Amino acid sequence: MQGYSQAAENNKIPIADILGRSLTLGASVLEIGSGSGQHAIHMSSAFPNITWLPSERKALMPVLHANLAMHGSSNIQPPLALDLADFTWSDDLVDIVYAANVMHIVSEGLGERLVQLAAEALKPSGLLMLYGPYKYDGRFTTESNATFDQWLKDRDPASGIRDFEAVVAIAQAAGLALKEDYGMPANNQMLVFQRA
Ligand SMILES: C[S@@+](CC[C@H](N)C(=O)[O-])C[C@H]1O[C@@H](n2cnc3c(N)ncnc32)[C@H](O)[C@@H]1O
Known part of the structure; x- marks a missing residue:
């Protein structure tokens, strides 16, 4: 496995x-920022009746291609070259848009674009699922998330843990309503939005 992520293995x-809980038979999932493809590989094998479409920025596609070729199941579609900076959805609509640990890596503007892109790509009543850490009322949920945020900003000042309330507002403006906010291990959340 190239570009192996221990965090992806853990979560x-x-x-x-x-x-x-949200997958119906034959559901189609678009993943944004698939990275090494570990989630694509695991989910498509755990749920053989769904179709998983991974995506990644062009520069990182060779790693994703190699890992999917080695470990992927037949219900994974060929990965899409997708950079949030310059992508518009023009394919068939999907049931779920999923992004893990992307919102705090990209700039606020590209995070907003991710949510808008999801709204463009989702079928009526489709779901956007965002996994990662968030702040609530401007506060980190733990000291370790505050340390992580500083580490992110030292690397890239445009990155950082986002405010839950700001993400909900962006989603609402794009026609997506918050449905669930699941607390996840290691101080993460899974935010689930539904197309209104
Ligand atoms: C922390 S990694 C998460 C990877 C994987 N989803 C996981 O949970 O292991 C963040 C991902 O966001 C992707 N990413 C960063 N900027 C992006 C952009 N402008 N458009 C699309 N994806 C981007 C990175 O290439 C990387 O795969």
């Missing part, structure tokens, strides 16, 4: 538990 099972 794939609790994420699958939440994802599984």
Whole structure:
């Protein structure tokens, strides 16, 4: 496995538990920022009746391609080159848009674009599922998340843990209503939005 992520290995099972509650037979999932593809590989194997469409920025596609070729199941579609900075959805609509640990990596503007893109790509009553850490009332949920936020900003000042309330407002403006906010292991959340 190239570009292996221990975090993705640790969180794939609790994420699958939440994802599984929303998957209907034959559901189509678009993943944004698939990285090494570990979630794509795990979810498509755990849920053989769904179709998983991974995506990643062009520069990182070779790693994703290699991992999917080695470990992927037949219900994973060929990955899409998708950079939030310059992508508009023009394909068939999907049931779920899923992004893990992307909102705090990209700038606020690209995070907003992710949510808007989800609204463009989702079927009526489709779901946007955002996994990662968030702040509430301007506060980090734990000291370790505050330390993580500083580490992110030292690397890239445009990145950082986002405010839950701001993400909910962006989603609302895009026609997506908050449905669930699940507390997840290691100080993360799974925010689930539904197309109104
Ligand atoms: C922390 S990694 C998460 C990877 C994977 N989803 C996981 O949970 O292990 C953040 C991902 O966001 C992707 N990303 C960063 N900027 C992006 C952009 N402008 N458009 C699309 N994806 C982007 C990165 O390439 C990377 O795969």
